[in-house]
Amino acid sequence: MSNQNNITSVLRETRVFHPSADFSHKAHVGSFAEYKRLWESAREDIEGFWAEQAKSLAWFKTWHTTLEWKAPHAKWFDGGLINASYNCLDRHLNNGLNNKAALIWEGEPGDTRTLTYQMLHREVCKFANALKLLGINKGDRITIYMPLVPELVIAMLACARIGAVHSVVFGGFSAEAVADRNNDAKSRLVITADGGWRRGKTVPLKANVDQAVEKSPTIEKVVVLKRTGQAIDMHPGRDLWWHELISGVGSECPAEALDSEHPLFILYTSGSTGKPKGIYHTTGGYLLGAAYTHKLVFDIRPDDVYWCTADAGWITGHTYLVYGPLANATTIVMYEGAPNHPAEDRFWEIIAKYGVTVFYTAPTAIRAFMKWGDQFPKRHDLTSLRLLGSVGEPINPEAWMWYQEVIGGGRCPIVDTWWQTETGSIMIAPLPGAVPTKPGSATFPLPGIVAEIVDKEGKEVGANEGGFLVIKKPWPSMLRTLYGDDERYQKTYWENTPGSYFTADGARRDEEGYIWIMGRVDDVLNVSGHRLSTMEVESALAQHHYVAEAAVVGKPDEIKGEGIACFVTLKSGIAATDSLKAELRDFVSKSIGALARPDEIRFTEGLPKTRSGKIMRRLLRDIASGRQTSGDTTTLEDYSVLANLRSDEE
Ligand code: PRX
Numbered sequence: 001m002s003n004q005n006n007i008t009s010v011l012r013e014t015r016v017f018h019p020s021a022d023f024s025h026k027a028h029v030g031s032f033a034e035y036k037r038l039w040e041s042a043r044e045d046i047e048g049f050w051a052e053q054a055k056s057l058a059w060f061k062t063w064h065t066t067l068e069w070k071a072p073h074a075k076w077f078d079g080g081l082i083n084a085s086y087n088c089l090d091r092h093l094n095n096g097l098n099n100k101a102a103l104i105w106e107g108e109p110g111d112t113r114t115l116t117y118q119m120l121h122r123e124v125c126k127f128a129n130a131l132k133l134l135g136i137n138k139g140d141r142i143t144i145y146m147p148l149v150p151e152l153v154i155a156m157l158a159c160a161r162i163g164a165v166h167s168v169v170f171g172g173f174s175a176e177a178v179a180d181r182n183n184d185a186k187s188r189l190v191i192t193a194d195g196g197w198r199r200g201k202t203v204p205l206k207a208n209v210d211q212a213v214e215k216s217p218t219i220e221k222v223v224v225l226k227r228t229g230q231a232i233d234m235h236p237g238r239d240l241w242w243h244e245l246i247s248g249v250g251s252e253c254p255a256e257a258l259d260s261e262h263p264l265f266i267l268y269t270s271g272s273t274g275k276p277k278g279i280y281h282t283t284g285g286y287l288l289g290a291a292y293t294h295k296l297v298f299d300i301r302p303d304d305v306y307w308c309t310a311d312a313g314w315i316t317g318h319t320y321l322v323y324g325p326l327a328n329a330t331t332i333v334m335y336e337g338a339p340n341h342p343a344e345d346r347f348w349e350i351i352a353k354y355g356v357t358v359f360y361t362a363p364t365a366i367r368a369f370m371k372w373g374d375q376f377p378k379r380h381d382l383t384s385l386r387l388l389g390s391v392g393e394p395i396n397p398e399a400w401m402w403y404q405e406v407i408g409g410g411r412c413p414i415v416d417t418w419w420q421t422e423t424g425s426i427m428i429a430p431l432p433g434a435v436p437t438k439p440g441s442a443t444f445p446l447p448g449i450v451a452e453i454v455d456k457e458g459k460e461v462g463a464n465e466g467g468f469l470v471i472k473k474p475w476p477s478m479l480r481t482l483y484g485d486d487e488r489y490q491k492t493y494w495e496n497t498p499g500s501y502f503t504a505d506g507a508r509r510d511e512e513g514y515i516w517i518m519g520r521v522d523d524v525l526n527v528s529g530h531r532l533s534t535m536e537v538e539s540a541l542a543q544h545h546y547v548a549e550a551a552v553v554g555k556p557d558e559i560k561g562e563g564i565a566c567f568v569t570l571k572s573g574i575a576a577t578d579s580l581k582a583e584l585r586d587f588v589s590k591s592i593g594a595l596a597r598p599d600e601i602r603f604t605e606g607l608p609k610t611r612s613g614k615i616m617r618r619l620l621r622d623i624a625s626g627r628q629t630s631g632d633t634t635t636l637e638d639y640s641v642l643a644n645l646r647s648d649e650e
Pocket of ligand 1: 269315316390391392393394395416417418419420421422442503504505517519520526529530531
């Protein structure tokens with residue numbers, strides 16, 4: 001929890017931006033007073049508030065108990081029957097939105113497809129019937145490992161329709177990572193594609209699945225979408241083409257009426273150990289969180305063209321590409337590829353082409369756009385935009401200002417949204433018509449969310465004092481447990497600050513109550529807005545036969561927010577060469593995925609440790625970031641180790 005030391009040293013930002021009168025006038029929540037009133041009334045009666053909100057969803061049967069809270073286990077809307085796929089599709093058809101565009105999709109090579117709500121419904125029903133033909137039952141887990149194509153959304157909604165539980169694995173993860181997740185979830189099926197497009201090249205998804213399935217005994221079948229047309233091996237009896245599977249199946253598939261607490265998905269994310277955690281979300285509460293926050297934070301209107309750039313392999317894609325927007329009958333834009341293919345203006349071209357009104361992306365992308373230069377956005381008409389969003393990591397004020405001026409033309413409010421895979425939906429963010437924003441602050445908790453900043457004893461800290469961000473009351477879209485490891489769930493989230501949910505983020509509130517997120521206080525890195533545990537990288541390195549020991553820390557990175565620095569001790573007799581550095585970087589990338597590729601590897605004779613053998617990461621962090629080593633080093637086991645590391649640098 002050493003990052004807490006840095007919390008109070010952050011620069012104070014004084015600029016304040018108010019929404020325009022016109023924006024506020026049209027917004028769902030149009031003034032700060034109105035926001036405050038909503039927040040206060042929700043806090044007075046949390047259950048009543050959420051019960052009222054839940055009426056906006058379509059239920060097959062109303063719940064009898066809004067919240068059953070046996071800390072730290074929640075059940076929301078118990079007794080209620082609901083289906084997420086029905087809420088995202090059927091109910092809009094019943095409301096006459098059949099021909100509204102649900103999904104405007106663009107592939108990286110430039111191919112495009114638009115699916116109306118009716119078309120999407122038909123495809124989802126067909127694929128759901130195909131899943132049934134494969135013998136998939138309610139509650140079965142299914143791994144989805146696909147490029148960002150419409151079939152990924154179709155597969156997710158088809159699972160939801162029949163009550164199967166999806167576990168989407170980001171297409172950038174390695175075969176190893178897919179196997180680990182298959183095995184942890186005991187998946188019966190993998191849905192994949194031959195490949196996907198990334199920067200003009202193809203990603204070998206099916207080849208990775210072949211490797212993964214060799215180590216995944218629970219997988220019975222693999223469904224393969226033809227996307228790139230690249231050569232792949234099809235294993236007879238195990239592998240099935242998507243297009244063959246759905247040919248001839250019926251296009252009607254009634255949505256199952258599921259218990260509100262029926263699992264909707266498992267999504268793996270990094271924790272502070274080497275083993276990823278299966279974040280377990282259920283149906284009614286999650287869907288409510290997704291729909292409610294999407295509507296309020298993005299101030300969604302019926303004619304919006306909404307683009308969230310996240311891949312569906314991350315929670316942002318689950319909640320704000322798929323479930324939130326579709327539950328609200330929004331038209332969504334989805335793009336398969338890289339922002340700089342074929343040129344650095346691809347995103348701006350897409351915004352102009354489809355008239356995107358709401359755009360949601362990550363600070364790491366914004367910093368890359370800044371670096372590429374203003375000439376790229378300036379080439380395109382971005383005046384359709386009315387609201388911008390940011391997610392995944394703290395946004396530095398400089399990037400915030402650039403986003404506001406160059407992309408938003410100075411007229412679009414920015415919503416900096418703080419949340420986590422575990423929270424399921426946005427917790428802290430400005431309501432854009434109501435809350436004046438300050439660059440770099442996620443501002444205030446949403447109505448229904450009670451957030452506090454506390455010290456180690458759980459006592460609330462004063463203005464401008466750093467502390468741990470915690471959530472005081474249960475909320476509908478909270479994780480229910482960690483799949484297969486309830487003990488770890490209790491320990492990770494509920495024991496650090498008893499009585500409240502521990503976010504593992506540090507934060508402070510300024511004198512006006514604005515919340516400033518300062519980043520993780522555990523051993524989790526935030527690389528390009530994606531979570532990565534230092535332990536995961538360490539255990540990958542330790543598997544290399546030349547490595548004796550490794551320690552991994554974050555270091556500041558201009559674009560990615562945080563980069564990965566590795567300190568590696570080699571086995572005796574192994575030469576520390578540059579080619580071995582390159583080999584180790586490839587090794588990590590292959591074993592976890594490209595996002596875990598180390599930025600820097602330093603060979604060292606030994607690692608600085610305390611007398612009890614704990615690696616002194618604070619020192620390593622200081623060295624990796626080029627800072628003077630500060631703080632107490634008297635417990636160091638071997639001073640010479642530290643001296644060697646430092647002189648190596650000079
Ligand atoms: O440290 C916080 C950071 O991302 C972590 C959650 O990561 P993940 O579960 O992958 O979800 C990312 C997308 C919701 C948090 O613990 N984080 C997320 N959003 C912000 C943020 N840090 C600062 N400001 C944000 N807006």
